[in-house]
Amino acid sequence: MGLLEPLLKISPLTLAAVLVFSPALFGVVVFAVRTKWSRKGVVTVAGWVLTLAAITVFAIAFVSRTALSATLPAQAAPWSMIVAGGDLALLAAILVIAVRFRSAMVLVVALVQLAVVLYAELTGGHAADAAPAVFIDWLSVVMVMIVSVIGSIIVVYGLPYMKEHERHLGIDEAGSHRPGFFLTMLVFLGAMNGLVIFDDLRFVFFFWEVTTLCSFLLIRHDATELANTNALRALWMNTLGGVGFAAAIALFGAHAHTYSVQALLHSPMGAAASLPILAALACLMFAAFTKSAQMPFHSWLLGAMVAPTPVSALLHSSTMVKAGVYLLMRFAPAFHGTQLSNVLAIAGGFTFVATAFLAIGQTNAKKILAYSTISNLGLIIACTGLNRPLALAAAVMLLIFHAISKGLLFMACGVVEHGIHSRDIEDMQGLVNRMPLTTLIMVIGILSMLLPPFGVLIAKLAAIEASVHLPLAMGMLVIGSTLTVAFWTKWTGRLLTSEPGAVHPKIEHLHVMYFVPLVLLTVGAVAFSLAVFPLLTELVEPAVTQYYALVPGAAGGVDLSSDVLAVPWMLVFGFMATAVVVPVLVARTRPDEEVGAYMCGEQIETPNGSGFITAAEQSCALSIRGHYFERYVGEETHGLWMTVVAALLMAAMLGAVALR
């Protein structure tokens, strides 16, 4: 404790500056100094600086046990002008993109946003002149850790990946797009940090829009026709979300006379809130749904998979989509106890079920991961809508565990893609023999998403327990959890399918900058699951307690006791670990014990591995494929009605505003 005392003297403003602006500065250096070694060095250093800053923030919060807050000196700068200027500059950039790529959709949406932003500036500008503040509570700490640590790991992984990527595309060092790529990635991380540590909604909105622009640039990185189309779709959808955000700012400014999130949360909220305030909250929900790629806006995240894998890993695990759910979790006390909250839970639950269902029919690994991300974010949103301490605790745990596991899975997928030149899970059949190490990592990643005693499942069970009071949401969580099992199990099955008697697997060589990030996150997935209880008491409970302190009548601490969490999880862990380790140690098969598959006495050896003799007395090589039930779970069959239902649920949110 004493060792950590000096930390308390570090100003939150200094930390905020490091977390938000240092990545951008490092990015500029990477962009300006174009040599291979400077890029490697600077990106790695940027990762370390971010990680250390995040750990410092965590340590300070841990020692001081209160939220860190500080206000920027009011006279130092015309803050309102700066942030307004920033917003307009971003909109100008989006308009330029709209014209440059001849996208009417982007143009229209950006103009609408411009109108709303100008309206907000003109009507609400006088609402609050107080200087914007930095406010870092436990929720922000969790987000900063996710963004800075996992984000840095992904950016470092991007170094060898992008090199290989450009070699495939035949781009030499001189024409390399990597300087711009890493600049955008780093700015993205800084913007995410800004989004979670600034208290002023106008600042949050500015960083929100920076992530929109960065994601556009990253998705269209390869500049193919498909990349352009998908990037433009992501841009107009997220800009549309920005319209909702700007409308919320206008409403808050006009009716609550403040832009401070904390001030808003401390004013009469929930059932006591006025109609315009509830409408503002519904607008924020709309914005969060676009950013977190919830149905009906899920298509932008599916399209984003055209981007290089580090981009996907970043968008899916630690940044972008997490911004949406963060915003909802941040504002959860404000809609506590309203019908709006219930509709939110149902809408999130619907996305959870629908996308888990659609994932069953997919063979593209990145698409399965994308659907799974959307699904899990739906679950987090459903938890936020359930708006009970246990549900919020589940949401925070999902936020953490999903970020680790999904980052890991995308990175492993990228390694596999470079290894076998395919992202189709059918082509990954028997990968355990070809890339045993990566397969092991991938399987741990997958199992950490769905099996006990890993954290995602514990959080999911807590979510189900918290949902019992809203039967419709509960039904969705139950069915969604079941469907989730199907696509992960089938994928793992493909990976592990091995040809008996095949050459014995040789452990593949992985680039050190692949190996270290993958191992870090694998260890993280297992260690965090093992440490689920310290995590809960030290990180999640304080976060939820701070949140619940804002809800009237619940100020006296929160009760997270739940049957799910009362299970002797360490016993479960120990038992299962023994069950895995014992056969490996004592019952490993010797080569002379390994036998081929049973084929009704008709098996033969063919040049392509084992085969069999057909009814027509011809030899035939054996080929195995998975079932994907495309006829029953296909996107073509169900995509449309699901989107319509999701759109209706969005409309229901507006209706719920009127109902309180």
Added chain:
Amino acid sequence: MMAEYLAALAAVLVAPFIGGVLMGIDRIVSARLQSRQGPPLFQPFYDILKLFAKRRMAANTFQMISVSVYLASMVLSLALLFMGQDLLVLLFILALGNIMLILGGFSVKSPYSQLGSQREVIVLLAYEPLLVCMVVGTYIMTGSFSAASIFGLERPLALSMPAFVITQALVMAMKLHKSPFDVSASHHAHQELVRGIYTEFSGPQMAVIELAHLYELVLLLGFIALFWHTNLGIGIALALACYGAVIVLDNISARMTTRWMFGFTWSFGLALAAANLAALYATGPLPR
């Protein structure tokens, strides 16, 4: 706390013997229904001992891990039940075992075990919501997911959750691979699926699987016995009656398709569950 662990230990030690005898009865009854003499009562034990003595052959080491985790999950589930632990967690630990077995089936490039595993995924999808709904029903009644809390109720669950006795019997038929739900693995190898998901397990591995099945049977019967906790004699009789019904169903019906099974459980089964849950929400003592 100590008493709970001792109860769990006792259950883990005794369960295989009860399960084995019940399976022996199943085999004799089924044989008599088919005008056969049938094996001795203790045949399931002889089978397991014989399998353990066989030479070890496997397609890969992962098969060993998969059967080991399968057995561990069954044992642990039974222990958690007797410790009065969280039923929801128990269900997912049970699912863990099934998923590992499915992965074991997938791990061999054999058409039979692959097809069996593919179908077992659907079987899992078919019964899992029924199980979770049952547990949610108990939550509405007791305000807790723990099995122990059921013993605080005054009235047996069977009276407030009658539909779930039926769904539990269906789940038992599906989990034991009884007709008409024996789509992923049949008890007899004389059809196109051979032994389905089990095709590629042999010798000691198969013995472990059979042992796990004994635990699974006791666990499934234990679930049903909980429905009459006020008098466990009646509860056990209810469980055995369900088991008898499943045996009869097995002998009078033919194997149906996976699609039919999925459609049947998600329409008929889930409708039953939803109706009962709706009634519970309307009348049950859900704590606010």
